[in-house]
Amino acid sequence: MTRSVILSEAKDLKMRPSPELRSFAPLRMTIALLIIGCTSAAPDAKKAPLDEPEILIAQVSHIAEAARNITGPISVQYQVEVANHSKDPIAIKRIDVISIGSGAYTLRPTSVPFNARLLPGESKALQFWAPAVIDDPTILGANGPVTIRATVYYDTPAGSTQTIVVRQVRALD
Secondary structure (H helix, E strand, C coil), rough: HHHHHHHHHHHHHHHHHCCHCCHHHHHHHHHHHHHHHHHHHHHHHHHHCCCCCCCEEEECCCCCHCCCCCCCCEEEEEEEECCCCEEEEEEEEEEEEEEECCCEEEEEEEEEEEEECCCCCCCCCCEEEEEEECCCCCCCHHHEEEEEEEEEEECCCCCCEEEEEEEEEEEEC
């Protein structure tokens, strides 16, 4: 009988980890999750270069003083200057613009196709017109400030990507 008691105690000892090992369980789980996270976040060789182009947007059209406080549709001309700071050429494919919040006018979502190539270190100014609406004239009139979000889509040797810029624009005086 003594022998069976010893065997059952030994069996119980094998099944239960010691208190010292139990205290390392959270550490082991943390290390395992860290390793899994690091391997799943490995960089993809097909991603675009890290040097995004520098993008500046400006409104180049000006509403005449006589029509400053009108309501209704207007056309607004923009200039988007793109500077390629990467070591690879890029090709601008499309520019999307939309106004954010309230301003002198509302710019509806507008998409303009382009096919402009920029070599490394080169910059180019791209101009286009977009339809806008003055719903409620402001004190500054149609030439007042408007916050614009521009999304520039471009191709690189590594694939297609985009850069988003938010900037307040106003008519140049």
